[in-house]
Each structure stands twice: as C-alpha cells, then as structure tokens.
Amino acid sequence: MDFSFTSDQTLLKNSARSFLDEHCKPATARLLWDDPRGESPALWKEMAQLGWLGLSLPEAHGGSGLGMVETALLLEELGRAAYPGPLWPTMLVADAIASHGTDEQKKRWLPAVAGGDARAAVTLLDSDLDWNPDAVSTRADKTPTGWQLSGLKRYVAWGHVADVLLVPARAPEGVSLFLVDPSAAGIGWTPMMNMDPGTRLADLKLDRVPVRGEDRLGAPGAGAPALLSLLRRGAAGAAAEMLGAARRCLDMAVGYAKVREAFGQPIGSFQAIRHKCSDMLLETENSHAAVYYAAWALDAGAEDAATAASIAKSYVGDAARKVCGEAIQVHGGIGFTWEYDLHMYFKRAKALEAQYGDAEYHRELILRHVAA
Amino acid sequence: MDLNYSAEDRAFGDKTRRWLEANTPKDDLKTLAERKSWHRKLYEAGYVGMLWPKEYGGWGATAMQQAIVQDEMARIGAPPAINGLGIGFIGPTIIVHGTEWQKQRYLKKMLTAEEIWCQLYSEPNAGSDLAGLKTRAEDAGDHFVVNGQKIWTSSGPIADWGILLARTDLKVAKHKGISCFLLNMRQAGVEVRPLKQISGHSLFSEVFMTNARAEKQDLIGSLSEGWAIAQTTLGYERGGNSLGRVTRYAIAFHQLVRATRQLKRNGQPLLDDPVVRAKMGKLYAELEVQRYAGLRVLSTLNKGERPGPESSITKLSYTEFEKRYYETALEILGPWGQMMTAREEFEEIDTSSGEAGTWATAFLWSRAGTIYSGSSEIQKNIIGERVLGLPKEVRADRLKA
Numbered sequence: 001m002d003f004s005f006t007s008d009q010t011l012l013k014n015s016a017r018s019f020l021d022e023h024c025k026p027a028t029a030r031l032l033w034d035d036p037r038g039e040s041p042a043l044w045k046e047m048a049q050l051g052w053l054g055l056s057l058p059e060a061h062g063g064s065g066l067g068m069v070e071t072a073l074l075l076e077e078l079g080r081a082a083y084p085g086p087l088w089p090t091m092l093v094a095d096a097i098a099s100h101g102t103d104e105q106k107k108r109w110l111p112a113v114a115g116g117d118a119r120a121a122v123t124l125l126d127s128d129l130d131w132n133p134d135a136v137s138t139r140a141d142k143t144p145t146g147w148q149l150s151g152l153k154r155y156v157a158w159g160h161v162a163d164v165l166l167v168p169a170r171a172p173e174g175v176s177l178f179l180v181d182p183s184a185a186g187i188g189w190t191p192m193m194n195m196d197p198g199t200r201l202a203d204l205k206l207d208r209v210p211v212r213g214e215d216r217l218g219a220p221g222a223g224a225p226a227l228l229s230l231l232r233r234g235a236a237g238a239a240a241e242m243l244g245a246a247r248r249c250l251d252m253a254v255g256y257a258k259v260r261e262a263f264g265q266p267i268g269s270f271q272a273i274r275h276k277c278s279d280m281l282l283e284t285e286n287s288h289a290a291v292y293y294a295a296w297a298l299d300a301g302a303e304d305a306a307t308a309a310s311i312a313k314s315y316v317g318d319a320a321r322k323v324c325g326e327a328i329q330v331h332g333g334i335g336f337t338w339e340y341d342l343h344m345y346f347k348r349a350k351a352l353e354a355q356y357g358d359a360e361y362h363r364e365l366i367l368r369h370v371a372a
Numbered sequence: 373m374d375l376n377y378s379a380e381d382r383a384f385g386d387k388t389r390r391w392l393e394a395n396t397p398k399d400d401l402k403t404l405a406e407r408k409s410w411h412r413k414l415y416e417a418g419y420v421g422m423l424w425p426k427e428y429g430g431w432g433a434t435a436m437q438q439a440i441v442q443d444e445m446a447r448i449g450a451p452p453a454i455n456g457l458g459i460g461f462i463g464p465t466i467i468v469h470g471t472e473w474q475k476q477r478y479l480k481k482m483l484t485a486e487e488i489w490c491q492l493y494s495e496p497n498a499g500s501d502l503a504g505l506k507t508r509a510e511d512a513g514d515h516f517v518v519n520g521q522k523i524w525t526s527s528g529p530i531a532d533w534g535i536l537l538a539r540t541d542l543k544v545a546k547h548k549g550i551s552c553f554l555l556n557m558r559q560a561g562v563e564v565r566p567l568k569q570i571s572g573h574s575l576f577s578e579v580f581m582t583n584a585r586a587e588k589q590d591l592i593g594s595l596s597e598g599w600a601i602a603q604t605t606l607g608y609e610r611g612g613n614s615l616g617r618v619t620r621y622a623i624a625f626h627q628l629v630r631a632t633r634q635l636k637r638n639g640q641p642l643l644d645d646p647v648v649r650a651k652m653g654k655l656y657a658e659l660e661v662q663r664y665a666g667l668r669v670l671s672t673l674n675k676g677e678r679p680g681p682e683s684s685i686t687k688l689s690y691t692e693f694e695k696r697y698y699e700t701a702l703e704i705l706g707p708w709g710q711m712m713t714a715r716e717e718f719e720e721i722d723t724s725s726g727e728a729g730t731w732a733t734a735f736l737w738s739r740a741g742t743i744y745s746g747s748s749e750i751q752k753n754i755i756g757e758r759v760l761g762l763p764k765e766v767r768a769d770r771l772k773a
Contacts, residue, residue: 001381001436002374003671009373069373254760269763271749274756281755282685289664296375311657363653370656371629371643 003292005073012070016077019050024081026341032084033197037161039085047087048116056091057098061110067299068233072240072291079244079352082344084198086119086158088237093120093166096177096230100218105179109164121162121182122230123153123204124356131361133168133175133227138206140169140176146213147171149178153204157355160189160202166217166230167206173221178211185210196347199355232306234356235313236294242320242352243287245345249327250280252342256331273330280326283319290315307369310362317359320349375667377436384437388444391417396450404530411453411485419445420453421463421483428467429480435673442616446623457526458482458489462535469552469593469601478533478554490531492522492555492579493602499524500750502537503547503599504769509538509586516540516586518555521578524744528564528577531557536586537598544596546769552598554590561585571729571736572712614666617690621659621697624734628652628701635708648704655700662690681758684751691741692748698735705731 005013023043032038047053056071057063075088094113097105112118126137138151149169159165165180180187186209191202218226254277257268267273294312297305324346328335335342353359377385395417401407414420422438424430445452453459463482466474481487498505507520518538525534534555541549557564561584566574593601632642632652642648669686702709709731742748756762 001377001667001671001674003668005373254762257762265766266763268756268760269765271753271756271765274760274762274765275749275752277760277762278688278752278755281760282689285685286661286665286689289668290661292373293375293664293667296373300374300376302375308660311660314654315657315661359654360650363650363657365653366656367649367653370625371652 003289005069009070009073013073013077015050016052016074017080019046020077020081020083024078024083026082026344029082029084029198029344038198038200039158039161044085044119045116048114051114053087053090053094053116054110054114057094057110057114061098061106062114063098063110068236068295069292069299071237072295075237075240076244076247076291079241079345079348080248082198082245082248082341082348084200086121086161088234088241089122089158089162090118090120092230092234092237093122093164095233096122096166096226097179097217099229100177100222100226102214104214105217109179112163118163119158119161120164120166121156121159122166122234123156123159123168124227124231124234125154127152127154129154131231131357133224133231136168136170136175136223138167138169140171140178140211142172143210145210147178147211147216149180149206149209149211151206153206155192155201155354156204158200159204160191160200165204168223168227169206171220173219175223175227176220177217177223177226179215179217180206180209180211181215194351196351198344198348199351231357232309233298235362236291236298236309238352238356239287239294239309239312239316240291242316242349243284243291245349245352246280246284246287246316246320246323249324249342249345250277250284253277253280253327253330260331267330276326276330280323283323287312287316287319304369307366310357310365310369313357314359314362314366317349317353321353324349377440381436381440385440385444388419388441389448391419392444392448392450396448401451407451407454408485410451411455414453415484421459424459424463424479424483425467428463428475429483435670439615439670443619446616446619449623453485455482455485455488455527457491458487458533462489462491465535465552465592465601465604466554468604469597471589473589474554474592487532488527488530490525490527490534490557490579492525492534492536494524495521496523500747501769502602503550505537505539505550507536507538507581509536509540509551509553511540515588516553516591518553518561518581518584518586521580523567523578524576525564525579526576528557528579529566531564533557534579535592537602538586540598541596547599549596550598550602551595552592552601553586554592555581555584555586559584570739571733614669614686614690615663618659618663618666621662621694624697624701625652625656625659628704631705631708635705642704651700651704655697658693659697662693665689681754684746684754685759687746688748688751688755691738694738694741698731698738701731702735709735 023046032040051064052074054063055066055074059065078087090113094110097109109118126135128135138149138153141148149167151169159182162182165182167178167180168175169178186207188205189202194201257273257277258266260267290312294308297308328342328346331342334340395413397410401410411420418431419441421430422433422441423435426432459482463479466478482489493502495505495507507518509516509518534557536553536555537550538553539549540551561582563580564577566577568574629643632648635642637645665686711730712732713730757764
C-alpha cells in the first residue's frame with residue numbers, strides 16, 4: 001500500500017509543470033481566448049513530442065502505454081495552467097479506439113493522435129441533455145454502404161478543430177458508436193460562447209450524415225458500456241484538471257495573503273483569512289486523495305473503480321468551485337478583475353463541472369452502486 | 373502508487389478476522405471488569421499497543437497492521453480496547469520523554485489496562501488557550517504540591533493515573549512556565565465529579581486538586597518543558613485510527629439505506645425519493661473521500677514518518693464531516709432518527725468510535741469532535757501557520773510576553 005508517486009511519476013509531473021510554466025503562461029492562454037481556433041497548433045506539436053498525446057496509448061501504436069495515474073498527473077498540471085485545447089477529448093477518443101477499434105481503425109488514428117497529427121472530439125449529450133448513455137436519441141439508419149446519422153448533439157467540446165468525431169447513435173441493434181468525419185455532408189455546427197473562453201463548445205446537427213460501414217466502432221448495440229467507460233475515465237480526468245485549477249488558486253490566495261497588508265498587518269494573519277485558506281487546503285488535499293484513488297482504481301481494475309470515478313467527479317467539482325471562488329474572496333476587488341488571472345482557473349473549474357456528467361448524475365450512479 | 377494491500381497484510385487481515393470471529397464477546401460488556409478482561413485478551417493476542425516497541429511490552433507492528441485491526445474490529449462490531457488515551461498518546465509521550473524508571477513503572481500496566489489513565493490538560497478558563505492554564509505545582513522539597521481544577525476529563529472516575537500540565541514558574545511567559553507530571557488519581561487531594569453531557573450520559577468529569585501530591589520522580593522531562601511535551605503528544609491524538617472510523621461510518625450508511633427502504637413518503641420508499649437519493653449519494657462520496665484521505669495518511673505513517681502538523685487536516689476533515697453526516701441522516705430520517713434508548717453506563721469513551729447508541733446519540737456526539745483535542749478553529753490556526761506558512765496573528769498575550 002503506497003499512496004505516494006513513483007520517481008517516474010514525479011518526474012512526469014515536474015517536467016509537465018516546467019514546460020507549461022514556460023509554454024502555456026496565463027498570457028498564452030489569454031491570447032488563445034481571442035483566437036478563433038482557440039488552441040495552439042504549435043503547442044499541440046510540442047505536447048506530442050513530449051509524448052503527452054500518446055501517454056496512455058499502446059506502445060505498438062506509438063504510445064507510451066502508461067495509465068490513468070500518469071494521465072491524471074498530466075491533466076492536473078494542465079488544469080493548473082488553464083490550458084485551452086482538445087487534449088483530453090482527443091486522448092479519450094483514442095483510448096476508446098484502442099479498446100474497441102479494429103486493426104485498421106487503430107492504425108489509422110492512434111499513431112496520428114500520438115504524433116500530434118489528429119485531434120478528436122466526443123459527443124456526449126443529445127437534445128434532452130441526459131448523460132445516461134442509454135438516452136441517446138440520435139438515429140443511425142442502415143444504408144447500402146454503411147450508415148446514415150441524424151440528430152442533434154449538444155455542447156460538443158472542441159469539435160471545430162477535430163479530425164474525427166466519436167458519435168453515439170441509436171441503431172436498430174441499440175446504441176452504437178461511430179467515427180465520423182467532421183467535414184462530411186450533412187454536418188452543421190453552431191458555435192457557442194462559454195463562460196470559460198478556454199472551453200470551446202458548439203452544437204452539432206447531423207442531417208443524414210453518411211458513415212462508412214468500417215467506421216463503426218465496436219459491435220452494433222455495444223455502444224452504451226463503451227460510452228459509460230469513456231465517461232468514467234473522462235470524469236476522473238476532469239476531476240484531475242479541476243484539482244489543478246484549485247491548487248493554483250490556493251497557491252495564489254496564500255501568496256497574496258502573505259504580502260497584502262490591511263490595518264498594518266498582512267491579511268493572512270487575520271483568522272478570517274487564515275481559516276478560509278485552511279479550509280481551501282483541506283478541500284484541495286481531499287480532492288487530491290479522491291482524484292488519485294479513482295485513477296489508481298481505474299488502472300487496477302478495482303471493484304469500486306466506477307464508484308470512485310463518480311466520487312472524484314462530484315466531490316472535486318464542488319471542492320474546486322469553492323476553492324477557486326474563495327481565492328477570489330481572499331483577493332478582494334483585484335480578484336474580480338479581468339486583468340488578474342484568478343478567473344481563468346475559476347472558470348475552467350466551473351466549465352468542467354458540467355462536463356463528463358454533472359454532480360447530480362454521478363451521485364445517482366454512486367447511490368445505485370451502494371444501495372443496489 | 374499502489375493501493376493494494378500486500379500479501380502479508382492480507383494474510384494478517386484474514387488472521388485478525390478469524391481471531392475476532394472466534395473471540396469477540398457475544399453479549400454487550402456491562403462492567404469495567406468485563407471491559408478490562410476483553411482488553412487483556414486483545415492485548416495478549418497482539419492487538420493492543422501494536423505500535424509500541426517490544427521492549428516496553430508492545431508488539432512493534434506496522435501502522436498498516438494497526439489500521440487493519442481497527443478496520444476489522446469496526447467491521448465485526450467488536451467492543452474497542454480501553455485506556456485509549458494512555459495507549460494512544462500518554463504512553464508514547466513517556467516513551468519519548470520519560471525516564472527509565474517511569475517506563476518500567478508505568479508502561480506495562482497501562483498496556484494491560486491494569487491502570488487506567490486520564491488527561492489533565494484543559495481547565496475552565498484554559499481550553500483553546502491551553503497555555504493560559506492556572507493549576508499550580510509548587511516545589512515542596514521532596515515532592516510538588518498541586519492546586520487547581522481540570523475539566524472535560526474523559527475516564528476521570530475510573531482513572532488511576534493522569535498526565536498533568538501545571539504551572540511551575542509564574543515569572544516567565546505563559547508557554548514557558550508549564551511542567552508535565554504523572555499524577556496519582558487515587559489520593560485524598562484529588563476529587564473527581566462527573567459532568568453530564570448533552571447526550572445525557574456522564575463520560576467526562578471535573579477534577580479538583582487540593583494540596584495533591586506529585587512525586588519528583590513523576591516529573592516528565594525537565595522543569596518548565598511541559599508545553600513542548602504537550603505539543604508532541606497532541607499530534608498523536610489527532611492522527612490515527614482513520615480507517616476504523618470510516619468503517620463505522622460505512623456501517624451506519626448501510627443502516628441508513630435499510631431505514632430509507634422501510635420508511636415511506638407518498639406511498640414510496642424514501643430511498644426512491646430523488647431528493648433523498650441526491651443527499652445520500654453526496655454523503656457516500658464524502659464518506660469515501662475520508663477513507664481515501666485516511667489511506668494517504670496511513671501510507672505516510674507506514675513508512676515510519678511521524679504525524680506532523682498535517683494531522684490537523686485529517687482531524688479537521690473527519691470531525692467536520694461527521695457533523696454534516698449525522699445532520700443529513702437525521703434530516704432524512706425525521707422523528708424516527710431522534711429516538712434515544714437507555715443504555716448501560718460505562719465511564720469511558722473511545723473518541724474514535726464515539727458513544728454507542730442510536731442515530732440521535734451519534735448526532736449529538738458529532739458535536740464533540742470539532743471541540744475535543746484542539747477545536748476546529750485551533751486546527752485551522754495550526755494549518756494556516758505551520759502548513760501554509762501564513763503569518764502569525766498579533767495577539768495580546770504575545771505582546772505582553
């Protein structure tokens with residue numbers, strides 16, 4: 001039993017932090033906020049060279065074969081940097097292809113993702129905004145050459161830069177997964193402006209979009225369990241990213257409380273501020289325990305892995321919102337300005353709360369597991 | 373990072389479970405003599421004093437093995453060992469700061485619960501501000517004469533010995549004039565009066581010392597070193613037994629699930645009510661996070677690292693959680709959750725298991741955790757200053773000193 005990181009894991013974390021401190025400064029992220037694309041292709045290439053994009057992919061397909069713990073370490077650092085871009089959805093889709101794909105699908109996509117030549121997005125919500133994979137209403141009808149997809153996918157993250165979309169749709173056999181070309185005929189995007197400009201969302205309308213037979217992922221009707229497992233991983237990863245945002249806000253608040261003076265003393269000497277910072281540390285450390293327990297449980301195939309992922313997502317969502325919000329409170333007026341960087345992390349944490357299943361969805365899953 | 377138990381730990385857990393299944397008393401233990409006898413049995417099986425060095429009668433076990441025992445005992449509902457304050461931190465204090473004579477005289481009888489120990493720290497006017505204590509110990513040549521009053525003393529009426537903080541020097545700053553003694557509770561100058569707490573039971577007491585006698589040989593460490601000694605021991609009190617505690621929470625959670633299946637609202641089991649489900653899902657998530665955090669602390673302890681100021685985070689976390697936990701449970705259970713039952717009086721409480729009893733007892737007891745062994749506010753001061761490195765507050769008593 002050891003809850004601490006190995007030296008390789010610590011090395012990965014430290015090198016990610018120093019790279020991001022240099023190449024993904026707050027100013028870099030702010031420039032991307034104003035960029036129509038919203039992410040940096042140059043940064044993407046560098047992340048590929050560092051081996052991040054293929055971190056969890058099989059070595060046979062250009063990856064490093066590492067697990068969810070390493071992935072969470074990386075995502076925590078990306079959250080700490082408020083990195084804007086499609087890294088996590090790309091990794092999730094690539095993992096799904098690695099788990100369920102044919103040899104051709106793996107050859108087509110995995111080296112491309114690991115090498116930084118392909119981005120991916122996944123559509124998790126249909127028009128009724130239900131996270132339950134069984135609730136998919138987008139239709140997949142058979143055609144002589146394959147399939148035809150029709151429906152509305154809501155709040156798709158980073159679809160506008162994706163080279164491939166993972167789209168669940170209801171086939172006659174049940175929910176099935178499809179790898180869809182974003183430039184196919186019948187696809188219509190409606191971009192939206194999120195509170196967090198580093199999270200790019202758009203609605204996706206599919207109007208009889210043709211999909212070749214060989215682009216179905218996994219067996220027909222086997223989509224729901226695959227989607228559930230993607231959602232689980234997605235939730236644990238999002239929790240890690242929120243943890244990073246919280247950690248950054250806590251550091252900023254404590255740093256500020258040490259130097260900002262009021263009534264002739266540093267404000268951190270007042271219990272009203274000190275106790276707030278202690279509560280923030282408590283929430284951050286508990287979040288750390290929740291994230292890495294879940295990551296380990298997923299890697300180890302532990303019995304409670306699904307519950308642990310739901311626990312991490314729902315707990316850390318609340319905790320990160322609280323920690324980032326209280327950091328603004330500790331700063332006072334300056335923390336409420338656009339110029340000061342705090343809101344970047346506050347908004348990222350908030351945006352992730354509504355991704356990969358919100359807290360209510362995950363709490364229901366938790367209770368189903370425990371009170372079964 | 374590997375959260376699997378090792379093969380040795382699993383084997384140890386199996387052995388412990390089998391022993392507990394065979395030996396745990398079937399009926400409630402009603403008297404002190406019965407509890408002492410169960411304690412003795414646990415000790416002889418190697419389940420008490422596990423972390424103590426073998427040379428002092430302990431078992432030299434690992435923190436992991438101790439956690440496994442606490443976990444298994446909670447799981448099977450075994451009555452806890454007694455003398456928890458003594459074995460948990462008074463004994464370790466004597467091991468670190470005591471003389472060889474003190475170790476020989478006190479430790480073994482503490483482990484076997486032949487002698488019960490209590491803690492004489494808090495006073496009516498010195499709780500969070502413990503260093504403001506007023507009890508005096510005056511040098512009378514061959515012994516010290518102790519006068520003053522202590523309060524919130526768990527196990528007071530059954531205690532044979534107490535660890536005492538008393539002022540020995542009035543001329544220096546308040547933290548610097550305190551000494552630490554071992555005090556014989558069975559003497560004419562010591563009077564113990566039980567206090568009734570909000571649960572209706574009397575598990576702690578006031579202790580009055582009137583010209584009580586503390587022997588020279590029972591001074592711990594040097595004169596006026598008491599404050600530093602108290603600091604090291606409070607760390608022990610705040611750290612351990614997280615797994616056993618969480619296992620008790622989990623058992624209570626499954627009772628809550630059963631109760632919400634039976635109770636109805638609008639003709640449906642409460643458990644099917646979406647509002648109740650959302651509350652319970654959140655509660656279970658928080659409960660598990662306490663367990664994960666406990667495993668993290670345990671993995672540090674298991675490497676032989678001493679509990680530092682970080683133990684304040686653990687204590688703050690579980691005690692605050694425990695209040696939310698039982699508040700939510702009683703909210704869900706309504707009047708059904710407020711019932712108390714009469715129970716056997718037993719004058720000792722293990723703070724890690726709390727008072728035995730109903731949901732209502734647990735709800736009332738949950739108010740104790742954020743006060744005892746350093747209130748939540750004190751823990752937050754410690755975390756702020758010693759973990760986050762925030763500046764100390766300007767305090768009137770520090771200015772004077």
